[in-house]
Amino acid sequence: MQYEISLAIVMGINIIFAHSLNMITGFCGQISLGHAAFYGTGAYCSALLAKAGVPIPLCMLAAMAGAGLFGLIVGFASLRVRHDFLAITTMGVGFLFIGVVRQQDFLGGEMGVFGIPGIVDDKFLFMVIVLILAALVIALAVYLKHSWLGFAFDAIAQDEDTARTVGIGVARYKLTAFVIGTALAGLAGALYAHYVKFIGIDSFGFVESVTVLSMVIVGGIGSIWGVTIVSAVLSVLPLWLQFVSDYKLLLYGLLLFFVMRFSPDGLDGLIRWIYRRIAATIGRPAVADAE
Amino acid sequence: MIFVELILQGLIQGSIYALIAVGLTLVYGLLRILHIAHAALFTLGAYLGLLITNATGSLALGFLVAMVVVGVTGIAIYRFCYHAVLDQPPHVALIASVGLFIAMEEGFRLIWGPTSISFSEPPWQTAVVVAGIQVKTADLITIPLAFLLIGGLAAIVAFTRIGLAWRATVTDPAMAGSFGIDALKVRYLNFFLGSALAAAAGVMFAILTNFVEPTMGGVPSYKALAIIVLGGLGNVRGTLIAALMLGVIESFGTIYLGWAMDRDAIAFAFLILVLMVRPQGLFVRS
Amino acid sequence: MTRGSLLLTAGLAVLFAATASAAESVKIGMNLPQTGIGAADGKSVLTAAQIAVDEVNADGGVNGKPVELVVYDDQTSPKFSVPVATKLIEKDQVPIAISGSYSGATRAAAGVFQAAGVPYISAYAVHPDITRAGDLVFRTSFVGEVLGRAGAHLVGKQLGKKRAVVTVMKNDYGKSLARGFKEVAAKFGIEIVNEYEYSLKDRQFGPIVSKIKADNPDIIYDTGYWFVAAPLVSQLRGGGVNAPVVGQEGYDGQKFIEIAGAAADGVMITTSLDRDSTVPKIKAFMDEFEKRAGYKADMVGASAHVAVNVAVAALRKAGSLDGKAIQAALQQTKYEGVTGKIRFNEIGEAYKVVQVQVVRDGGWHHHSVITDAKLLTPPLN
Numbered sequence: 001m002q003y004e005i006s007l008a009i010v011m012g013i014n015i016i017f018a019h020s021l022n023m024i025t026g027f028c029g030q031i032s033l034g035h036a037a038f039y040g041t042g043a044y045c046s047a048l049l050a051k052a053g054v055p056i057p058l059c060m061l062a063a064m065a066g067a068g069l070f071g072l073i074v075g076f077a078s079l080r081v082r083h084d085f086l087a088i089t090t091m092g093v094g095f096l097f098i099g100v101v102r103q104q105d106f107l108g109g110e111m112g113v114f115g116i117p118g119i120v121d122d123k124f125l126f127m128v129i130v131l132i133l134a135a136l137v138i139a140l141a142v143y144l145k146h147s148w149l150g151f152a153f154d155a156i157a158q159d160e161d162t163a164r165t166v167g168i169g170v171a172r173y174k175l176t177a178f179v180i181g182t183a184l185a186g187l188a189g190a191l192y193a194h195y196v197k198f199i200g201i202d203s204f205g206f207v208e209s210v211t212v213l214s215m216v217i218v219g220g221i222g223s224i225w226g227v228t229i230v231s232a233v234l235s236v237l238p239l240w241l242q243f244v245s246d247y248k249l250l251l252y253g254l255l256l257f258f259v260m261r262f263s264p265d266g267l268d269g270l271i272r273w274i275y276r277r278i279a280a281t282i283g284r285p286a287v288a289d290a291e
Numbered sequence: 292m293i294f295v296e297l298i299l300q301g302l303i304q305g306s307i308y309a310l311i312a313v314g315l316t317l318v319y320g321l322l323r324i325l326h327i328a329h330a331a332l333f334t335l336g337a338y339l340g341l342l343i344t345n346a347t348g349s350l351a352l353g354f355l356v357a358m359v360v361v362g363v364t365g366i367a368i369y370r371f372c373y374h375a376v377l378d379q380p381p382h383v384a385l386i387a388s389v390g391l392f393i394a395m396e397e398g399f400r401l402i403w404g405p406t407s408i409s410f411s412e413p414p415w416q417t418a419v420v421v422a423g424i425q426v427k428t429a430d431l432i433t434i435p436l437a438f439l440l441i442g443g444l445a446a447i448v449a450f451t452r453i454g455l456a457w458r459a460t461v462t463d464p465a466m467a468g469s470f471g472i473d474a475l476k477v478r479y480l481n482f483f484l485g486s487a488l489a490a491a492a493g494v495m496f497a498i499l500t501n502f503v504e505p506t507m508g509g510v511p512s513y514k515a516l517a518i519i520v521l522g523g524l525g526n527v528r529g530t531l532i533a534a535l536m537l538g539v540i541e542s543f544g545t546i547y548l549g550w551a552m553d554r555d556a557i558a559f560a561f562l563i564l565v566l567m568v569r570p571q572g573l574f575v576r577s
Numbered sequence: 578m579t580r581g582s583l584l585l586t587a588g589l590a591v592l593f594a595a596t597a598s599a600a601e602s603v604k605i606g607m608n609l610p611q612t613g614i615g616a617a618d619g620k621s622v623l624t625a626a627q628i629a630v631d632e633v634n635a636d637g638g639v640n641g642k643p644v645e646l647v648v649y650d651d652q653t654s655p656k657f658s659v660p661v662a663t664k665l666i667e668k669d670q671v672p673i674a675i676s677g678s679y680s681g682a683t684r685a686a687a688g689v690f691q692a693a694g695v696p697y698i699s700a701y702a703v704h705p706d707i708t709r710a711g712d713l714v715f716r717t718s719f720v721g722e723v724l725g726r727a728g729a730h731l732v733g734k735q736l737g738k739k740r741a742v743v744t745v746m747k748n749d750y751g752k753s754l755a756r757g758f759k760e761v762a763a764k765f766g767i768e769i770v771n772e773y774e775y776s777l778k779d780r781q782f783g784p785i786v787s788k789i790k791a792d793n794p795d796i797i798y799d800t801g802y803w804f805v806a807a808p809l810v811s812q813l814r815g816g817g818v819n820a821p822v823v824g825q826e827g828y829d830g831q832k833f834i835e836i837a838g839a840a841a842d843g844v845m846i847t848t849s850l851d852r853d854s855t856v857p858k859i860k861a862f863m864d865e866f867e868k869r870a871g872y873k874a875d876m877v878g879a880s881a882h883v884a885v886n887v888a889v890a891a892l893r894k895a896g897s898l899d900g901k902a903i904q905a906a907l908q909q910t911k912y913e914g915v916t917g918k919i920r921f922n923e924i925g926e927a928y929k930v931v932q933v934q935v936v937r938d939g940g941w942h943h944h945s946v947i948t949d950a951k952l953l954t955p956p957l958n
Contacts, residue, residue, distance in 0.1 A: 002667040003663070003664065003667040003668045006660075006663050006667065010660075025382075031381075031382050031385070077563070077566075077567065080566070080567065080570045081566060081570050085520060085524075085566070085570070087325060087385065088325070088516050088517060088520050088562070089520075089562070089563060089566060091513065091516065091559070092517060092558075092559030092560075092562050092563050093559075093563070095513065095555055095556050095558075095559045096552065096556050096559050096560055096563065098553075098555075098556065099552035099553045099554075099555060099556020099557070099559075099560070100551065100552045100556065102552070102553045102556075102747070102776075103549065103550060103551060103552055103553055109747075110747045110748045110749070110752070110776075111681070111684075111704075111748065111749050111752070112655065112681070112685075114684070114685075114688065114706065115688070196659045196685075197688060198655055198659065198684075198685045198688060200654075200655050200656070200681060200685070202654050202655065202656050202681075203655075203656045206509075206513065210389055213386070214386055214389070214390075217382060217383075217386050218386075221382070239660060239664070246401070246611070246612070247397075247401075249393060249396075249397045249612075250393075250394055250397035250398065250401065252390075252393060253389075253390045253391065253392070253393030253394030253395075253396075253397060254390065254394045255390065256386055256387070256389060256390025256393070257372070257387050257390035257391050257394060258390075259390075260376065260383050260384075260386045260387035260390065261372065261375060261376065261387055264376065264379045264380075264383040292791070293787055293788060293791050296783075296787035296790075297783075297784055297787055299783075300783030300784055300787060301783075303783065304781060304783065400612065404616075405611075405612050405613065405616030405617070406616055406617035406620075406832065407617075407804060407832070407836065409835050409836045409838075413838055416815065416838075418815060418817065420817075424787075425790075425815075425816055425817030426815065426816065427815040430815075499781065500780045500781060500808045500811075501807075501808065501811060501836050501837075501838065502780055502804065502807070502808055502836055504614075504804075506613075506614075507780075510778060542783065542784050543784070545784045545785070546784050546785075546788060549774065553747075553776055554776065554779065555776075555778075
């Protein structure tokens, strides 16, 4: 049972992380290739404060604030650039984060931060906390999507210029998306730090940014349940697949490739397609794509 | 003296980056796609060049085979990966490219092993003294080689029919199509040339470090992405200059900025700095 | 009985026998790099560990039961070594585990094993904090500082060089070695002219080579792994820097020589395996290793062989699978294996002599042995 609890914790943390990116990329259409930097910011903030004796709930709030602040700064940068420039800029942010932390010994440097205290001693209780937080994040995502904020995000994602002409304060909304998304990434990072009790810059690099982006895209950008399922599965897949351990990265790469090639809307798109085919076969007129 | 040496080191490094970045900017200029899988072509070029040279003793053959095979592979990647998703939003091609990149790197590992391979008789290793600086022949060859290859590419683009067709397609695809220019042929040429250059970069890198392993493509290629933005997406000359500039900045930065950030971050710090001041890059797109 | 129920019974019997015999073996967990940058070392570790296990099983196993290795890939990264450790503890429930991986991964995993009450042996990872994770963590190879000190002894006392440049690989391993070197450098009359750092991902060292050339030292002490050191040394020679290079066990292995080529000639390292040893046990191991792996034995393989044997000795002595009993047994263990005699101090650090090897005729060979007890005594805190 112990092992399954560990898996559940990993899944929960990744669900939060993936949804945090979904809000930026999915809801608001901005491609970020450096999201792990905010995950890392949250992890380091919480870890270092906790080691300095600050009570853990405060550490985690600080983590979210720190990541959100960083997100605000990057968000401002994103206002000046668009699309592919943005992708590479966010990639640069990711590398910059790693590059700077790596050189500062007070941040752990190359060796990382050890001996991070856990949130609670009981692993089962920790799992419950993580899963509750994950559920709250999902609820937030659902709420956002159907709120005015979500409507504005969607407009911006579809066509930024038109949104502007309709009077949507594009800049304000982009920044809001960035801050919410990065703050939540910080939360995920903090949970991660208190779970593994050791963090090193290795865990927050380009690979991690690409991984979480793939979870969002394979799930279906903007799709809440698609992202939830895919992030949960992909996060523990390598552990489950130890028997194909040697081929797991290859399978992962091929998965990304084939999903994009044949179902660009991800899992969400695939399920909708299947639904439409079934509806067509039964003879009923295809129902309009509801949310 | 040390300054001159650092500049030379920077130009050598920059030449390699240039050879990789040109292929990337060609693809972007034509299709607006970030061709991440390009990194794997660099690695493939290194592997083929090294293995052929080891097997036949001829470096020239190694270069030739590497460039041709990788050029064709580049075309294949276009055909099987990008062609079908051209009308999708850009993130689709991006992630497909990433998936392909990861799969190819793993493929290299599974075929040729996870550890490095080396030349049995490393070529161009003789020491040469130039203006008081001692270097290996390989170092000296890198810069002119890059200029030669990129210059050759520029010549093809400027002076041949297919080059004309390419320029037309980049400037105005619809118009070019109405003149009967075969967009597909242009794209194939584009991918072939860009990939061949990356392969040459790979072989050169292998000669400089005598160390070829499956993940070697990642880091140089991420920097190449920063370079194409700096150089102006689609602008070959701008990319070349940006690449050389970055090589030199990195060279000095490694020594003098090492306290603040590591080597790889320097490229991106420079990029972000520039973009904040000039969001369209250093050079406007040609 | 019907055919069906006969088949079912047979099937159940086989299943029972399988699970029963599986439950019968004593498992030793291992985390090592099977993919990624350390894969070559991981292969040496696995080969040597398997040799040790086969020898032990031929010798009756542990208290009558065969020994079985449970191996997972950690890619030398703490990112993976932590979930791997968790898996070994919770899913495979190993009574003891060995790290066949680098310092970063080992350090992270050590904390997990200590917290779970499972003894953990670091085969060759050098960072001091590994054993400081707790009383359950032991190390069968040198701690970083000791190896660094030995390097200073070689440079200053044995080779008599005064002006040195230190090049440091920026990670647990490289930094702890550099610390050890600098700690006693003055004592051996060494002046450190300059110090440079590089990342374990670097392969092109142009700027550093230029600066070292300007420094013009008598000798260079480097703390990198073979895959960064080989290009570094090659580029140093290519750039006209001819000062001798002293490395450490991170260079140990044929690959360094393969990549650096002629530049490797004359490079010296402080390590634990003597290729020219005439001790029958050591020669037998080296022959068997070369037969199975296809290349010559190296330090990481030898260290893994020692670690497995030490684990087995402790398991036998403890007579049970209880963590505390194994820990007590390990504390008392004295073992003589392919890296010489070994015994542990109160915090689980090993004491043993240092082999100095030098590259000659395309291979590693005996240069000298450092036995200065005071120098080599591992720190107690």
